[in-house]
Amino acid sequence: MKINFLDLKAQYLSIKNEVDEAIQGVINNTAFALGPFVKSFEENFATAHKAEYCIGVNSGTSALHLALWALGIGKDDEVIVPANTFFATPEAVSLCGAKPVFVDCESDYFNINPQNIERAMTDRTKAIIAVHLYGQPAQLIEIKSIAEKNNILLIEDCAQAHLAEYKGSPIGTFGACGCFSFYPGKNLGAYGEAGAILTNDKELYMKMIALRDHGSSQKYYHDCIGHNYRMEGIQGAILDVKLKHLHEWTESRRKKADLYRKYLADVKDVVVPIEMPGVKHVYHLFVVRVAQRNDLQKYLQDNEIYTGIHYPIPCHLQKAYAFLHQPKGTFPIAEKMADEILSLPMYAELTEKEIQFVSHKIRDFHKS
Ligand SMILES: Cc1ncc(COP(=O)(O)O)c(C=O)c1O
Numbered sequence: 001m002k003i004n005f006l007d008l009k010a011q012y013l014s015i016k017n018e019v020d021e022a023i024q025g026v027i028n029n030t031a032f033a034l035g036p037f038v039k040s041f042e043e044n045f046a047t048a049h050k051a052e053y054c055i056g057v058n059s060g061t062s063a064l065h066l067a068l069w070a071l072g073i074g075k076d077d078e079v080i081v082p083a084n085t086f087f088a089t090p091e092a093v094s095l096c097g098a099k100p101v102f103v104d105c106e107s108d109y110f111n112i113n114p115q116n117i118e119r120a121m122t123d124r125t126k127a128i129i130a131v132h133l134y135g136q137p138a139q140l141i142e143i144k145s146i147a148e149k150n151n152i153l154l155i156e157d158c159a160q161a162h163l164a165e166y167k168g169s170p171i172g173t174f175g176a177c178g179c180f181s182f183y184p185g186k187n188l189g190a191y192g193e194a195g196a197i198l199t200n201d202k203e204l205y206m207k208m209i210a211l212r213d214h215g216s217s218q219k220y221y222h223d224c225i226g227h228n229y230r231m232e233g234i235q236g237a238i239l240d241v242k243l244k245h246l247h248e249w250t251e252s253r254r255k256k257a258d259l260y261r262k263y264l265a266d267v268k269d270v271v272v273p274i275e276m277p278g279v280k281h282v283y284h285l286f287v288v289r290v291a292q293r294n295d296l297q298k299y300l301q302d303n304e305i306y307t308g309i310h311y312p313i314p315c316h317l318q319k320a321y322a323f324l325h326q327p328k329g330t331f332p333i334a335e336k337m338a339d340e341i342l343s344l345p346m347y348a349e350l351t352e353k354e355i356q357f358v359s360h361k362i363r364d365f366h367k368s
Helices: 008-014 016-029 036-048 060-070 088-095 114-120 140-149 202-212 233-264 293-302 319-324 332-340 352-367
Strands: 053-057 078-082 099-103 125-131 153-157 177-181 195-199 286-290 341-344
Touching: 008 016, 016 036, 016 233, 036 053, 036 195, 036 233, 053 060, 053 202, 060 088, 060 153, 060 177, 060 195, 060 202, 078 088, 088 099, 088 125, 099 114, 099 319, 114 140, 125 140, 140 153, 195 202, 233 286, 233 352, 286 293, 286 332, 293 341, 293 352, 332 341
Parallel strands: 078 099, 078 125, 125 153, 153 177
Antiparallel strands: 053 195, 177 195, 286 341
C-alpha cells in the first residue's frame, strides 16, 4: 500500500466542482489581483477566527514581514523567536533589518518555552513571535503576560495553526496580530502561494493595507514606500471555497491523530504528540519522536510510506545565521528534537486502514 505524505489531489477531487466554478468566476470577472473574491475571503477568514480585520497577502513570509514592518520593527531591534520553527519566522525579522534572538523550546509540546523568554531579553527587545508549531498553540497566556509586563509586542505565527484554539478562543489575535500561510500543503492551502494577517487593531490594519500595495490607499497616490504583497484573486476565491470545509477537515485531522495514538500505543520506542491541556491542536503535522529516526524513515520509505522532517536543522544552526555564533549545544532541546522528529502522513482524507498500516510498519521496524 503506497501512502503519500500529503494528498492534495484527493482533497481537490472532493470539492472539484466548487473549485472549478470559483476559478471560472475570477476569470469571468477578470478580478486577478485583490478584488471582490479576496475581500470576501478576508471577511470570512476574520469571522472564522473571531477577528476584526484580515489582510490577504501573497505568502506567509510576506504576512510576517508586513506585520513586523508595520509595527515599526527595524534596525537595532531584537525579536525573540523559537529556535525550532520554519526559517521564514526569523527570516522576516532579518528582512526588517532587526536581529532574531533564538530561544529553546519545551520538550513536551515543542513550542517556545516561556521560561526562557525573559532571559533572552535586552533593552533592544521589541517583540516576541510565538509560533504555533505543528498546529498546537504556544503557551499564549504566559507569553502574553511576559510581553505586557515588559512592554513589548506579541505576534503570532499561525502558519500551521488555522482554527486552532487556546482556552476556547481562536488563535491569531492574542497579540498585535497573527500571520497565516496558505502554502498548498497547509491545513487551508491555496493553489499557489498566499498568506494573511489577522488583527483587531484598526490603525495597524490601515498601515498594513497601505504597505501591502505600494504605500497607497488610493490608486497611483503613494503616501509611503511599501511593496507589492497583494493576494491573487484566484487564490482568494479558492480559499473562500475551501474555508467552508475547514472545520470538517480539522475535525478529521484530530480524529486521525487519535487513531495514530491508538494504534501506536503499544510501541514503546515511539513518543506520540500530546495536547497541552486547554488547547485545540489542529494537527498540521503529526510529529512523533524516535531515537532511530533516520533508519525508521528509510524503512518506511522502502515500504512506500512517505514521511517528513520538520525541521532537520534548527534555525540557529542554519548557515544563514552562522554570523550569530550560536554553535551546536546552544539550544539542546531544539537540537535533540531535530535528530528525533518524524512527521507521519497526515491529511483529512487519510483512511483508518492507512493509519493502521503505517502504525503496523512502525511496530515491525521496532521488532526487527
Ligand atoms: C511556521 C511557519 N512560518 C512561516 C511560514 C511561511 O509561509 P509561506 O511558505 O507561505 O511563505 C511557514 C510555511 O511553511 C511556516 O510553517
